[in-house]
Amino acid sequence: MDFDRYAPRFLLWVADRSEGVPASPVDCAEFRTWQQMDPAALRALVDHLSELGFLSTYEGLGGGEGGPGDPHVRLEPPGVEQARRLRRRREDETERARYAQDAVLEWLRVHRGQPPYPLSGFYDSPQVFFLGTALTLDEVEEAVGYLAGVGLVERSDEGAGITLTDDGRDFVWSGSRLDEYVREWREREHAPAQTVVQVTYSVQMGPAELGLLVQRLAPDLELDGDSLAELLRLSGELAHQGDPGVTGPGGPVPVDPNGTPLPVRQRGVLGRVRELVSSASGGAVKTLLEDVVAQAVTRGLGM
Template identity: 80%
Template sequence: MDFDRYAPRFLLWVADRSDGVPAAPSAPVDCAEFRAWQQMEPAALQALVDHLAGLGFLSRYEGYGSGGGPLVQLEPPGAEQARRMRRRREDETERARYAQDALLEWLRVHPGQPPYLLSAFFDSPQVFFLGTALTEAEVEEAAGYLAGVGLVERGVYDRARIALTDDGRDFVWSSSRLDEYVREWREREHAPAQTVVQVTYSVQMGPAELGLLVQRLAPDLELDRDSLAELLRLSGELADQSRGDDPGTPDTQGRPPHSGGVLGRVRELVGSASGGAVKSLLEDVVTQAVTRGLGM
């Protein structure tokens, strides 16, 4: 007997046909209509009544109804349970959570070789939430959510098929809760990336080498378009010296002409960029170059 499927449905059915639950017992309800509606064998109905009576939700009433079914009486705990189930069945968040858990459980116990046809889920006991079946939209939404957090995968060309991922298989056989897994997954996915800048240039470099370095790293400084264009132009002027362009006659201390003004402006532009590892690197290198006298 599938009590998860039929017990909530039967209890709600009895509650709908009872006269409310004051301190006095409610009116007896004939179960023949429910048995006919669910096409249930008499023995299965008797087992269902015994199950709910054992939980204190119903009690048997002596005799049989006009339809030949057993008579039951709704008890106060059963009426309260029915009220809670109605609230839960109407709660979209609760339904979504159930759909996610139910789909994972179905994949865990499904026989055969994955991937499986998602449509087969609607023939499973897991499709029933408090006695009513989940809708196709609810199941599709649950499948999409679980795929988004890496627990299931859909077919690339056949979206009708679904299977657990490696993480999904680990999850369904663990004692973890879905909300705990999702929280940890989000922390991993949104962890700040660690940026590592490896400096392969000696800081003992001339303006030409410095120009090449600035030219290479300038796009990572997050400058506005005009500032970036100016920085690339200035670093290009410095870098041209490494390609054999005639920079002019050095001054009496061996410095290329006009390098001081170019380096000074380069330092200003780098300093105006957003913070970050690239900015710190270039600020250090340009400052050292200026301090050594290349731009003084």
């Protein structure tokens, strides 16, 4: 017995037939005929709602269209309140829309056979009923469009077929709530794009220019004190090559007796500068200097 389908429908039907007098008995024969139910199914439905405290029965009464076996029932106070809640929910467009989305996903989850599945089959399924009434064509189409928009389903065969996407299959078997998935999906879709800018530097620096650049940026490399001091000293040698008499961070630049700067140990200096830069913490400054120094080593800076 599909209680989810028939119980709300039957309870609301009884409430409508009570005509504002919940204590008045209602003959169930008309409902059984309307729904083409056999007497045993109707009795199971009445027993189910009676166990919930929504109805009570008048045993022995009957004789209506269905014969003497059809029960008479009356609403109990909890049944009256439940009928009011069901009416409010049934008329709530937001709740109907949410149910339609969940219903389509559940129908796809339990469907057998090879997708895509004709959407027309949904209208013959138990999932189409919301609180005992069938969803409309527009409600189902809107639900499918919404699910497609968030990447859970896709349509094919000119819109006649529908199937779960990979994300949709993961979702229906995960037991997650649709609103939670949609919230996470929107966060992913609207997250600020992480722009990765890759800049290739092509530089033509002399020793002095390279030394000045390294000196200027070295404090941002987050080196330990000894390594930073060494890098500044070596970059000073480069920066002041060709500038006699200038004192760098490491002391006076060596000159010959005629005041001409002594040649810088370019190969060794550049190699050590490269090692020190590579040992620094990661970051844009390190990336820049590594690129520039590597090009300088490759060119040899006149070596």
